Amino acid sequence: MSAPVKVFPAWIRRAWPSGAAFAEVKALLSGLELHTVCQSAHCPNHSECWGRRTATLMVLGNVCSRHCTYCAVHSGKPEALDQAEPDKVAEAVARLGLKHTVITSVTRDDLPDGGADHIGRCIEAIKERCPETTIEVLVQDFNGDRAAIARVLAAGAEVFSHNIETVERLHPRMRDRRFSYRGSLQVLKTARELAPERILKSALMLGCGETEADIVACLKDLLEHDCDAVSLGQYLQPTPKHHEVVSFLPPEEFQRYERIAYDLGFNFAVAGPFVRSSYRSEELLDAPFARARLSAAPSVARASSPAPQESAHEN
Amino acid sequence: MRIEVPLPSLGEEEDAVRGGTIALWHVEEGATVQEGGDLLELNTDKAAFVVSAPVSGRLVEKRVSEGDEVSVGDILCVLET
Ligand code: SF4
Numbered sequence: 001m002s003a004p005v006k007v008f009p010a011w012i013r014r015a016w017p018s019g020a021a022f023a024e025v026k027a028l029l030s031g032l033e034l035h036t037v038c039q040s041a042h043c044p045n046h047s048e049c050w051g052r053r054t055a056t057l058m059v060l061g062n063v064c065s066r067h068c069t070y071c072a073v074h075s076g077k078p079e080a081l082d083q084a085e086p087d088k089v090a091e092a093v094a095r096l097g098l099k100h101t102v103i104t105s106v107t108r109d110d111l112p113d114g115g116a117d118h119i120g121r122c123i124e125a126i127k128e129r130c131p132e133t134t135i136e137v138l139v140q141d142f143n144g145d146r147a148a149i150a151r152v153l154a155a156g157a158e159v160f161s162h163n164i165e166t167v168e169r170l171h172p173r174m175r176d177r178r179f180s181y182r183g184s185l186q187v188l189k190t191a192r193e194l195a196p197e198r199i200l201k202s203a204l205m206l207g208c209g210e211t212e213a214d215i216v217a218c219l220k221d222l223l224e225h226d227c228d229a230v231s232l233g234q235y236l237q238p239t240p241k242h243h244e245v246v247s248f249l250p251p252e253e254f255q256r257y258e259r260i261a262y263d264l265g266f267n268f269a270v271a272g273p274f275v276r277s278s279y280r281s282e283e284l285l286d287a288p289f290a291r292a293r294l295s296a297a298p299s300v301a302r303a304s305s306p307a308p309q310e311s312a313h314e315n
Numbered sequence: 316m317r318i319e320v321p322l323p324s325l326g327e328e329e330d331a332v333r334g335g336t337i338a339l340w341h342v343e344e345g346a347t348v349q350e351g352g353d354l355l356e357l358n359t360d361k362a363a364f365v366v367s368a369p370v371s372g373r374l375v376e377k378r379v380s381e382g383d384e385v386s387v388g389d390i391l392c393v394l395e396t
Contacts, residue, residue: 008363016364018323044362236361
């Protein structure tokens with residue numbers, strides 16, 4: 001039975017989930033039949049985040065229509081939509097007493113709008129039930145569909161995120177071929193055109209074989225496409241079948257990239273081995289620029305009814 | 316009282332992490348450990364994880380060794396409180 005034991009660098013170490021708060025979150029979410037990216041992506045922060053009673057809800061099911069080589073979420077033929085999901089999501093947010101939440105989803109190329117309306121309804125349901133709760137929505141690329149992006153924006157989540165995930169050179173190797181590096185940048189640009197005041201965020205995994213020049217070029221591309229905030233974390237291989245980890249960057253390297261991101265002009269940057277786009281995502285909203293944005297567009301924070309018009313909640 | 320310590324479950328759903336490989340024991344048989352103290356380390360494919368003691372007690376029996384594959388629910392050791 002004694003296969004050679006894999007050795008991780010000393011800093012790639014987390015607590016195994018346990019404890020009362022973790023159990024409570026687990027029971028509540030499975031009772032409501034909700035999925036989380038914490039669980040589906042085998043996130044190493046699972047214990048800490050659930051212990052702090054936060055979780056990232058993954059809507060539109062737990063089967064993705066795309067297949068990226070780094071991702072643990074199952075791909076295949078997605079199931080029918082759970083029409084009660086918006087209510088269940090709002091119920092979970094209310095019962096967990098969340099002040100901030102992240103909503104993400106699998107990609108649904110099988111749905112005409114990519115699931116944008118369903119995501120919008122989830123956001124609206126939370127806003128109605130918990131008007132004080134701030135929301136980050138982390139979306140797929142919707143194949144660039146402007147109307148789908150507008151639908152999600154109109155629901156009024158304070159932060160709109162789309163992850164570039166990896167640098168341009170590694171994009172074809174890491175991501176499903178239906179994603180493209182330029183297409184992902186354009187999602188952010190489109191969101192900015194539709195919602196000039198919205199906080200736009202993206203995230204990048206490091207340790208996949210990228211160079212410093214690759215990373216800097218990617219950060220500049222994000223800035224040129226009007227991204228406000230970026231998070232950088234260590235890529236970790238979910239199973240031996242997934243893309244390999246090329247390097248484990250020490251924590252100091254992440255700090256250096258965080259500084260580089262600020263120097264290049266990001267309004268907010270966070271980097272660290274265990275930083276994920278949803279890890280301590282609420283800290284972004286405490287940044288001075290974010291507070292200024294939210295007070296400039298107070299209707300975003302208080303959106304309560306579906307907006308039929310694009311960007312109706314802006315300005 | 317003797318308490319069997321299982322590897323805590325992360326969730327019943329099929330996409331949850333189901334276990335890992337024992338990497339290292341932090342406590343020897345006969346030694347005591349405090350509630351919340353480090354018991355052992357376990358590797359999943361993604362990272363190393365520290366499993367902590369659910370109660371304070373003396374470790375009377377290790378049921379798994381370094382290199383063993385364990386699943387959630389498997390008994391890792393017995394603690395005497
Ligand atoms: S970092 Fe995000 S995905 Fe990971 S456990 Fe925390 S909330 Fe869940």
